[in-house]
Amino acid sequence: MRVDSPTTSVPTDPPAEDLLAAELVRRYGSPLYVYDLARVERAAADLRAALPAEAHLYYSLKANPHPELVRTLRLAGCRPEICSTGELAAALAAGFDGADCLYGGPGKTAGEVREALLAGVRAFSVESPADLRRVGAEARALGVTARCLLRINGTGAGAGVGLRMTGGPSQFGHDITDGLPDLAELTVDGTELSGLHFFPLTNAADPQGLLAEAVASIRTAAALEAHWGLPLRMLDLGGGFACPYAAPGERPRYDGLREPLTAALDEHLPGWRGRLELAFESGRHLVGDSGRLICTVTEVKESRGTTYGVLDSGINHLGGLSGVGRLPTLRAEPLSLARPQPFVGTDHDDAARRVALVGPLCTPADVISRAAEAVPPRPGALLAVPNVGAYGATASLLGFLSRPAPVEVTVRDGRVVGADRLALRREPLPDLDHEHFHDHA
Numbered sequence: 184m185r186v187d188s189p190t191t192s193v194p195t196d197p198p199a200e201d202l203l204a205a206e207l208v209r210r211y212g213s214p215l216y217v218y219d220l221a222r223v224e225r226a227a228a229d230l231r232a233a234l235p236a237e238a239h240l241y242y243s244l245k246a247n248p249h250p251e252l253v254r255t256l257r258l259a260g261c262r263p264e265i266c267s268t269g270e271l272a273a274a275l276a277a278g279f280d281g282a283d284c285l286y287g288g289p290g291k292t293a294g295e296v297r298e299a300l301l302a303g304v305r306a307f308s309v310e311s312p313a314d315l316r317r318v319g320a321e322a323r324a325l326g327v328t329a330r331c332l333l334r335i336n337g338t339g340a341g342a343g344v345g346l347r348m349t350g351g352p353s354q355f356g357h358d359i360t361d362g363l364p365d366l367a368e369l370t371v372d373g374t375e376l377s378g379l380h381f382f383p384l385t386n387a388a389d390p391q392g393l394l395a396e397a398v399a400s401i402r403t404a405a406a407l408e409a410h411w412g413l414p415l416r417m418l419d420l421g422g423g424f425a426c427p428y429a430a431p432g433e434r435p436r437y438d439g440l441r442e443p444l445t446a447a448l449d450e451h452l453p454g455w456r457g458r459l460e461l462a463f464e465s466g467r468h469l470v471g472d473s474g475r476l477i478c479t480v481t482e483v484k485e486s487r488g489t490t491y492g493v494l495d496s497g498i499n500h501l502g503g504l505s506g507v508g509r510l511p512t513l514r515a516e517p518l519s520l521a522r523p524q525p526f527v528g529t530d531h532d533d534a535a536r537r538v539a540l541v542g543p544l545c546t547p548a549d550v551i552s553r554a555a556e557a558v559p560p561r562p563g564a565l566l567a568v569p570n571v572g573a574y575g576a577t578a579s580l581l582g583f584l585s586r587p588a589p590v591e592v593t594v595r596d597g598r599v600v601g602a603d604r605l606a607l608r609r610e611p612l613p614d615l616d617h618e619h620f621h622d623h624a
């Protein structure tokens with residue numbers, strides 16, 4: 184982090200979003216997430232324009248299941264990609280039908296599959312033959328047919344970009360390095376093997392690397408189609424579209440992708456238009472730049488040459504995975520307001536020092552940013568962490584230390600659309616095995 188602009192002079196033109204953020208803190212308290220729905224719409228429009236015109240774009244609810252964001256993406260023409268019954272409920276609450284959903288992810292239980300089928304979900308991405316059999320058993324029991332995409336763990340194009348999901352040993356997908364899977368093994372009552380699903384990597388800012396991976400997936404799809412002698416009805420090429428996370432930066436553009444992707448499909452899967460439903464998925468790219476986390480410095484203390492700014496928000500609200508080294512350091516910046524914040528470095532003694540911004544949790548892992556040369560903030564200062572619309576609140580350690588979840592406010596054109604917060608609560612459970620327990624006690 185760098186709290187690097189000592190506000191010694193009055194900023195001439197404070198950004199409207201900073202003024203709005205300060206106003207929202209007055210109305211709803213701190214810390215809070217602000218999501219700008221117009222940004223979500225722009226991201227969806229940009230990405231759809233970059234992909235082949237025939238493609239469906241699925242929104243991965245894992246990035247942010249907030250109902251207002253999901254509703255916005257429904258109205259922007261996206262469909263839901265879900266991996267749990269909680270995400271299914273969020274999709275339904277946002278106005279989708281079960282039939283719109285693609286249900287994927289490892290570790291689906293029979294109960295979850297049944298619940299999804301009962302809600303009308305028919306499209307599943309299966310991670311293994313056992314996953315396929317589980318979906319088949321539940322579909323048979325309900326007298327329906329599930330359309331299944333086999334997720335493939337291929338060799339990929341080896342692009343050194345983003346975070347790799349498959350291409351080596353992986354809990355995701357069906358390995359094809361030891362030969363292409365046999366159709367007989369994948370023929371399961373209650374299911375129809377309708378296509379393939381690839382998601383080789385994520386957060387790949389380089390369009391060329393992403394294109395190389397997508398073309399490798401298309402080639403693999405063509406090889407499997409020929410091997411099985413079965414026309415694919417759906418091909419999900421995944422995504423991997425990037426967005427900066429908890430640091431300043433612009434959402435990358437993928438404007439050059441449409442033509443080479445279409446050409447690769449034409450070359451390797453001739454006649455794909457009309458017979459094959461083409462899909463892409465994205466989470467972070469669609470919602471990442473819509474969100475900011477606004478938090479407050481509650482205390483400043485010195486320790487052995489470092490100034491600690493203690494915030495009212497930490498890895499319980501943002502970047503829960505940063506403490507275990509899976510995320511880069513986050514960055515917070517002071518809001519720029521019409522009047523200088525009385526609490527951000529205005530005095531002569533506010534020379535740049537080693538500053539760490541930490542959260543309120545009792546663990547040294549609760550660090551927003553560490554030891555930058557910066558001007559220390561003062562208690563009461565409002566800070567903003569940009570680009571946290573994806574993998575924010577719900578990807579954090581929400582239950583740790585039992586503090587409330589952050590407020591989440593959706594805005595459009597500077598006006599509040601809604602404000603709410605998640606609640607974690609303990610609920611008593613009935614004893615499902617009461618008799619059995621007493622028999623053996």
Ligand SMILES: Cc1ncc(COP(=O)(O)O)c(C=O)c1O
Pocket residue numbers: 243245246264287348382385386422423424464465466467468573
């Ligand atoms: C199968 C699948 N789809 C979609 C996503 C969403 O990724 P992103 O938010 O980077 O678009 C992931 C992320 O891990 C994934 O595994």
